Amino acid sequence: MTITVEAMQLTKQYGGRSAIEDVSFTASQGEIVGLLGPNGAGKTTTIRLLTTVLEPTSGEFSIAGHRSTAAPEIRRSIGVLPESSGYPSHQTGGEYLRYHGRLYGLSRSQARSASAELLASVGLAERSRSSISTYSRGMRQRLGIARALINDPVVVFLDEPTLGLDPAGQAQVLNIIRSIAKARDATVVLSTHVLPEVEEVCSKVVILNHGRVVASGSVGEVIKTALIEQSAQLRVPLDLVERARNVLAGFPDLTIDQAAGQPDVLILAVDRPGTGVAPGEVMNEVLAAITAAGIPVLRFELEGARLSDAFLKMTSEAVA
């Protein structure tokens, strides 16, 4: 796959303070990359550097094959939904998109047809003649995404696109994001701190903390990198707890504890630091052994295997 975004040791300083430092990552065509981090981690600064709104203090980047010095070419190849983007309230949605189409060099007729098509894609065709001031927040976000696609970009940067949206609005925006990567084969760089969103749509994540990349890779790789202590809660019928304990005794790396106040729940923890065996694999074996022994599993809940666990561990470690 073609690499469309390449950041190499990007650093941005304001006075003596570093907003981001030595940020490096790549993204390929058709990939959705989640840029994660707590507030103030440097997500927006990274996007502003890559979209040529800010200039890096040091480091380089390339977008769609254009070096960072070729700002006009980069701007022609990208679409951007900035964080808390404002909209001219007196313009209609259609007028707004046509204007931006023309800023990208489309003729009047091309801008008209592109805006009509995009407004339909984001579910705003019926409101194209309405003033933006009458749009809900979700509609504005969808309009902003449509604007980011008006030039058929190679790379789309979306900064907190679901911020302040209700669950239905979030789902709509996530569907649109998926289809940008799939139907248009564009790279999507998605900045967010809503982790379930990332797990749902992103093929790759970059975790930033205090302006530095603390992890990058696929969701699975990042979780693995975090070396989180995994545990599971196993609930079986009360009269079969002892039998379950006997089965679990066959796993030497497993620590078994009784859950406080819940006699039918066992807490299982894997202790294999540095063995290279993923705790998740052990848990799968445990589950298989329990069911093979004819013990009904009333509940099995894996903890520490989510991106949010890895995220919290990495960002809190960096703070400490």
Place this chain on the structure above:
Amino acid sequence: MTLQVAPPAVGMSEDVRAGAERQSGWLVVAEQECRDLWTSGRGLVLLFLFSVLLSAVTYLTSTNQALNFLEQRESVNLVLQFAVAVGVLATLVVSADGISGERERGTLETLLVTPVPRRSIIAGKLIAALSLWFATFLVSIPYVWVLARGVGILGQALALGLCVGTLVAIGLGCIGLLISAVCNSNKTSIAASIFLLLILFAPTQLPSGLPQGWFFEVLLRANPVASGLAYISSMLVEGHSWTQDLSFLITPLLTAIIAGGALILAGPRLVRLTRGVNAG
């Protein structure tokens, strides 16, 4: 509702890549800025206020003329001076909203990520601000016509007003954009422009009976609005030829050149997400 983005129209990407060469970004920005100014009602409100003020000034002037307190040439000069002064100062106020207003409304970043050069953004905004000056000038034509009937100075007065006013409006429009670029808040930008407006407007309103020494001369010639109006006055009232007092136009011309030059040279560093040449 499941929303999905369709693949782009065939050839659109190529059109976008080639489009910048085909179209002038400044023209697109200017067109939209003018539409925003006039359809949002802001331009019309300013024009309406201008018309009310000009009507009042014309009424007072014609009354004075009827009572023989003013000669007809002086009446034309007074109304034209008022039209030019208020028209160009309205341009200053509109241009002062140009960049800081976009910053405050959160719409600047979407403009900055388009391939339109920063200088074209500035040029488009300046043209939109100048459209207000031309509109005020159009409104003032019938007033000047009413007062200038019979003395044969209508053409001269209108040509003078248009040339001098446009020159001063360009200078002040550029200053307004410079102020706007260095202010993060729209309120600060507008307040600074209104302050500048008062400074520039006050000398034009000094009673002619006041002692006019070297200090007044310096004040007059250093002020682009006052010196421009003095040039109009010297031709309309004193009957000087157009070359006789050209020195009065040095300040308006220098203002336009210096402020315009500063915008052209520093424009790409000034039109930024946050104020100041070193920001960002």
